[in-house]
Amino acid sequence: MAQTNRQILFMQRPKGMPNDAVFQMTETAIPELQEGEVLVRTVYLSVDPYMRGRMNDRKSYIPPFELNQPLTGGVVGQVEKSRHPEFVEGDIVAGMMDWADYSVVKGDKLNKVNTGLAPISTALGVLGMPGLTAYFGLLDIGQPKEGETVVVSGAAGAVGSIVGQIAKLKGCRVVGIAGSQEKVNYLIDELGFDGVINYKTDDVKQALKEACSDGVDVYFDNVGGDISDAVMSLINYQARIVLCGQISLYNLEKPDVGPRMQGQLLINSALMKGFIVRDYQDRFKEGISQLAEWVAQGKIGYRENIVEGLENAPDAFLGLFKGENIGKQLVKVSEVK
Amino acid sequence: MAQTNRQILFMQRPKGMPNDAVFQMTETAIPELQEGEVLVRTVYLSVDPYMRGRMNDRKSYIPPFELNQPLTGGVVGQVEKSRHPEFVEGDIVAGMMDWADYSVVKGDKLNKVNTGLAPISTALGVLGMPGLTAYFGLLDIGQPKEGETVVVSGAAGAVGSIVGQIAKLKGCRVVGIAGSQEKVNYLIDELGFDGVINYKTDDVKQALKEACSDGVDVYFDNVGGDISDAVMSLINYQARIVLCGQISLYNLEKPDVGPRMQGQLLINSALMKGFIVRDYQDRFKEGISQLAEWVAQGKIGYRENIVEGLENAPDAFLGLFKGENIGKQLVKVSEVK
Numbered sequence: 068m069a070q071t072n073r074q075i076l077f078m079q080r081p082k083g084m085p086n087d088a089v090f091q092m093t094e095t096a097i098p099e100l101q102e103g104e105v106l107v108r109t110v111y112l113s114v115d116p117y118m119r120g121r122m123n124d125r126k127s128y129i130p131p132f133e134l135n136q137p138l139t140g141g142v143v144g145q146v147e148k149s150r151h152p153e154f155v156e157g158d159i160v161a162g163m164m165d166w167a168d169y170s171v172v173k174g175d176k177l178n179k180v181n182t183g184l185a186p187i188s189t190a191l192g193v194l195g196m197p198g199l200t201a202y203f204g205l206l207d208i209g210q211p212k213e214g215e216t217v218v219v220s221g222a223a224g225a226v227g228s229i230v231g232q233i234a235k236l237k238g239c240r241v242v243g244i245a246g247s248q249e250k251v252n253y254l255i256d257e258l259g260f261d262g263v264i265n266y267k268t269d270d271v272k273q274a275l276k277e278a279c280s281d282g283v284d285v286y287f288d289n290v291g292g293d294i295s296d297a298v299m300s301l302i303n304y305q306a307r308i309v310l311c312g313q314i315s316l317y318n319l320e321k322p323d324v325g326p327r328m329q330g331q332l333l334i335n336s337a338l339m340k341g342f343i344v345r346d347y348q349d350r351f352k353e354g355i356s357q358l359a360e361w362v363a364q365g366k367i368g369y370r371e372n373i374v375e376g377l378e379n380a381p382d383a384f385l386g387l388f389k390g391e392n393i394g395k396q397l398v399k400v401s402e403v404k
Numbered sequence: 405m406a407q408t409n410r411q412i413l414f415m416q417r418p419k420g421m422p423n424d425a426v427f428q429m430t431e432t433a434i435p436e437l438q439e440g441e442v443l444v445r446t447v448y449l450s451v452d453p454y455m456r457g458r459m460n461d462r463k464s465y466i467p468p469f470e471l472n473q474p475l476t477g478g479v480v481g482q483v484e485k486s487r488h489p490e491f492v493e494g495d496i497v498a499g500m501m502d503w504a505d506y507s508v509v510k511g512d513k514l515n516k517v518n519t520g521l522a523p524i525s526t527a528l529g530v531l532g533m534p535g536l537t538a539y540f541g542l543l544d545i546g547q548p549k550e551g552e553t554v555v556v557s558g559a560a561g562a563v564g565s566i567v568g569q570i571a572k573l574k575g576c577r578v579v580g581i582a583g584s585q586e587k588v589n590y591l592i593d594e595l596g597f598d599g600v601i602n603y604k605t606d607d608v609k610q611a612l613k614e615a616c617s618d619g620v621d622v623y624f625d626n627v628g629g630d631i632s633d634a635v636m637s638l639i640n641y642q643a644r645i646v647l648c649g650q651i652s653l654y655n656l657e658k659p660d661v662g663p664r665m666q667g668q669l670l671i672n673s674a675l676m677k678g679f680i681v682r683d684y685q686d687r688f689k690e691g692i693s694q695l696a697e698w699v700a701q702g703k704i705g706y707r708e709n710i711v712e713g714l715e716n717a718p719d720a721f722l723g724l725f726k727g728e729n730i731g732k733q734l735v736k737v738s739e740v741k
Contacts, residue, residue: 120671126671127671128671128672291664291666292664305683310666310669310670313667316667322663323667325662325664326659326660326661327629327660327661327662328664328665328666329628329647329650329665332647332676333647333650333678333679334457334464334678335678336679336683339676340673341666341670341672341673341674341675342670342673343673346642
């Protein structure tokens with residue numbers, strides 16, 4: 068077992084798009100385990116857009132990252148040593164851990180990964196936080212009905228790609244918004260989306276109008292900003308807008324200003340609701356079991372974009388804001404033994 | 405019976421605040437009744453902020469007013485003549501009718517007013533559209549819970565004043581926003597609001613912060629704009645924002661621009677929903693019966709601001725945008741015989 072532990076520390080709060088100065092690799096010793104703790108070796112590290120919010124010193128649903136401390140995020144890892152009765156060496160576990168080779172975690176904050184369901188990396192994707200986010204946001208808030216039109220932005224991402232597929236399973240017409248021809252092809256050819264708009268090359272408003280000739284009943288919003296304004300102009304009576312993310316705004320240096328949406332919601336008796344997956348914590352088991360069934364039946368496909376090496380985690384994270392990934396962005400840090 | 409009928413016609417679509425040129429009084433003959441029709445003499449005419457929206461040529465929940473035709477709105481009137489089996493001369497009825505001394509209406513578009521419940525004018529106020537709007541918007545969308553903080557803007561208006569009182573009945577702390585000292589006194593002294601902010605003289609953001617020290621759980625929004633932005637900055641986790649009206653914006657000549665609310669809704673898992681009272685048509689009976697009970701028990705008070713004379717309807721309407729009325733604004737056109 069390694070005596071030193073590489074960690075990536077959070078060094079400064081970025082203004083606008085984060086750069087290299089935000090991150091610093093350091094080496095520390097692995098501390099002795101206390102009673103109830105588990106030493107986990109990182110196998111996969113998840114990078115997610117919401118982490119940008121934690122870099123700001125602002126009240127949110129999750130506390131800000133602390134300066135000079137390791138960044139933390141979703142990890143699937145393997146137990147190296149345990150002083151918790153429920154875990155033994157070799158177990159595959161998931162939880163919030165450090166951007167590091169190893170983390171010391173309280174056992175009651177860890178979940179065992181069911182290695183029989185699917186590859187363990189899916190515990191950070193389709194069978195983890197992004198899959199559950201898609202599942203509960205779409206079904207509980209969006210309440211899609213057969214024959215309705217569902218629009219999803221960030222459609223090729225870890226959440227959006229699942230949202231669109233669940234909406235198809237519910238009998239909806241699904242229109243995605245994504246940022247490259249490769250993504251457009253993937254969503255239409257492999258995932259069965261009915262239409263996909265390339266916001267980098269299409270006239271978004273015009274293309275949406277054509278793709279959503281019956282208007283928009285459900286909008287699952289991962290991006291915010293102008294793209295969402297365009298979707299909002301097409302909503303139907305009693306439309307549901309699911310606010311999952313606003314990635315286009317996370318790196319803005321000025322407050323986000325745009326057309327106020329209240330009037331549009333008002334004249335359409337429409338609903339807009341924000342959420343985080345934690346709101347549905349009590350129902351995670353239901354969600355994972357349904358998603359696992361759909362994956363096993365081949366009804367839901369997924370992709371992972373895997374970067375190798377802890378030292379590449381910052382670039383993988385920054386890539387999220389450049390629209391580089393299709394599907395779930397992961398960093399592979401070690402092998403399962 | 406009068407042989408001629410004064411009507412107020414809609415002459416031009418206003419840009420910004422409507423002026424006198426929008427309205428024109430005319431005299432016409434009363435047409436012969438067709439089978440199924442009823443001739444109604446206007447007793448009370450309702451002027452309501454939503455009518456401003458109908459003056460624009462824009463898709464909304466209700467079609468635009470037609471040029472050179474009488475304006476229409478809520479009326480309580482008395483049947484002069486009936487060719488509909490359910491109505492006889494002398495009946496007191498409510499429905500959508502012309503801004504006129506008389507309207508010819510299809511009987512199946514009319515409701516009989518239960519004259520035993522309360523003064524008949526209340527069929528346009530606390531026991532009519534505004535009361536039902538308050539009832540369903542607050543209870544169905546706002547879902548106020550005991551001990552929560554409810555903020556209502558346009559608090560002294562026909563809807564806002566009822567919202568605040570229902571919220572009090574549900575055990576909430578109620579903070580109103582209104583535009584004069586007289587309104588502030590009325591809401592606190594007569595209706596039992598816990599706090600009222602005068603948006604014309606107070607620093608709204610600061611005053612709200614002080615009045616809502618536990619944050620805002622429910623915001624019932626009648627006004628929109630900057631005032632709503634200030635409330636939104638104080639919402640709690642899983643807050644509910646009920647969009648009922650946006651009166652501060654109805655006369656804007658430019659598109660309404662402001663801070664986008666999506667981020668704030670997102671980090672608080674908050675809900676924002678527009679509605680119109682018609683969404684709850686199936687439950688009107690329940691609403692009226694509950695409101696009538698509260699009024700009879702003295703648990704809900706109301707005020708009416710009554711202007712005399714059909715010719716004064718345009719001014720009464722315009723007064724809504726100057727914040728002149730406390731409670732329900734009505735125009736009295738004739739006496740009950």
